[in-house]
Amino acid sequence: MALKGAEIIKRLPKTNCKECGYPTCFAFAMKLATGGAKLEDCPYLPPEVRAELEAAMAPPIKLVTIGTGDNALVIGEEEVMFRHEKSFFHETGIAILISDKESESDIEERIKGIKELHLERIGQKLKINLLALFFESGEKAKFEALVKKAHETTNFALILISEDTDVLFSGASLCADRKPLVYPITKENVSSAIPKLKELGTPAGVKGESIEEIVSLTSNLKDTGVEEIVLDPGSKNIREAVRDQTLIRRAALKKGFRPLGYPTISFPCFMYHDRFKEALAAATLTTKYAGIVVVSQVDKHFLSPLLVHRFNIYSDPRRPMTVEEKVYEISNPNEYSPILITTNYALDFFIVSGAIEEANIPAYLCIKDTGGIGVMAAWTSGKFNGEAIADFFKKYGVGDKVKHRKLIIPGVAKKLKGELEEELPDWEIIFGPLEASDIPRFLSEEWKQ
């Protein structure tokens, strides 16, 4: 739990030496409390006090990094139970399970499939984050070969899964530079695992049969200096998963309970054998707080709904979602195709472009940057008025794209029509329907060439 300035000042030297760059210790304490200053800026803080303050001021859910470089997955440091209270910050990592029991060609096929999956939404790439390598064959050499292959032929962050601790760590030592998550660390293997975790510097995936069991494990690990931890409460279905994930996050955020202040991992791939149910479990866990979900399927129809779902849940509700300003060409329009215009509020764009696609009439869709606000608000603030749209027409040469002079504007923008008739005197300004769902009917009736 965050510490208040008044509590921090008690532990500072109170000499007002100014060496930290602030006029008084009190000012420094206030800055520390809001995250604007760092403890190391005070040269006179005894190490034990500094450690104590650091611990007290740490975020309630620790930030954990799996993997390295551009492909590292960073999870944790979440601040709220409900996304509308602020935002969810670090997207759930999606991991694909690969078993060492599969044949070499199947494994290659799978990896190829994952690599080739490219999805984009509003200019952002949606991607798979991790490969979860599963020791299932009973043969150490096979697991090692799988780890090597994943390590050498891909850049994904890795999770190693093995009930056999010896196999687990021999695999981990093959890819330690990739900082894999080793899983499961349980009450049975924790003592033998600690020295290896410390030696390799890899994060630990802690599994317990209950939350209580996890608490004793993480306390134990932390005492020995292992702090990069990911939790698995062993939930067996979505009802248990919602319970466990909710209690873990609530304990960390609302009670400041440190032994549960870590991100979590969950295994829809082991919960359900039906691929539809597996996907629904993965979506549930993405919604309800999991830091990583491990799934078994690699085809586009299974993964793309999950990737889009994660993108939705983790979008920042404080910021309107926007798309790039430009003239979008939908279904290869030509010089006789209709021209429509709306704002760059992502939802406006999606709904209108979807409706045009549904109408099956190629069209130009002009998207004007309004800072992501909708038609009426943008009109009021001058970002979507006659003048702004006339400038847009000039900037993008809209008139050169077609031989006609008809512009379809949003049906709600009543006063925009008059403004545009003044600004764009060559153009006939036509109201579109009030509801985007009427666009297909509107276009097929109104646009007879």
Place this chain on the structure above:
Amino acid sequence: MVKYEPPLEKYSVNIREAIVGEGEKAIKIGGENTFPFHFFEGSLPNPPGLALEILDIQPENWAQWVLEPFQDVTFDPVRWAEKCVEVFGAEILCLRLLSTDPMGRDTSPREAARITKKLADSIDVPLIVWGTGTEEKDSQVLIEVARVCSGKNLLLGPVLKGNYGQIAKAALEYGHALVAQASMDVNLTKELNIALCKFFPAERIVIDTTASALGYGLEYTFSIIESIKQFALMDRDTMMQMPILADFGGDCWRTKEAKESKEQGIFWEAITGLTFLLAGANLLILRHPDALRLIKEMIS
């Protein structure tokens, strides 16, 4: 070592319990005193209602995958309804009176009420009756439906700011429940509920925030539903304590993703629906029977 105490939360209020339909097969929705799936700290006496929809006209532009299950019955809403109950196990249905659209076929309120009555009489499960969202016409249509189907305890919607008065009077007189719809705005939802509750019983109101599909605004719907539930339970706001409906099947099947493949379409609708249940929806209107079956199996 620090001792772990499960951080349970109790809320001292209940979401109102609304009843749709009459007789043995009437269903109850709402009634919970905690957040969705929180069986570990509260009680959720009624599972969410999962409705399948039926149109009173032949569907246009439906993806072939979602038309398939109904292909043999779409010419007759009554047969369509019977198939939903008998073959697909629907426990509640939603009849959309699309034929009444004044921009379309503009069927008369009398004709719409006749079809509704015939359909309601042929099934024994509860029925939601849905207008076209056109305030004036819906008012005429739903009032006539209310009168003709007196005593059936239908769930009539959408009731809007501009037409709630007369529809609610008819619902009160003839014994039906209402869906109060305010688009994506918590304050407007509350205002409409306050207005209705001046003369209409709160336990016969269901909230509709309007819903959007995965990838097309799902997160807005999700957070609006979640915040209404939070106001209801944590702030004990009595005007937010009605059960919530989410209606998104049509939006899901209109997406290019759903049109691309049957499987992806089912994923699309089922994930959207389950996500709204996680936010706190108490009643879903679904289009594909496989989406209904999957959600049902997941939550049971």
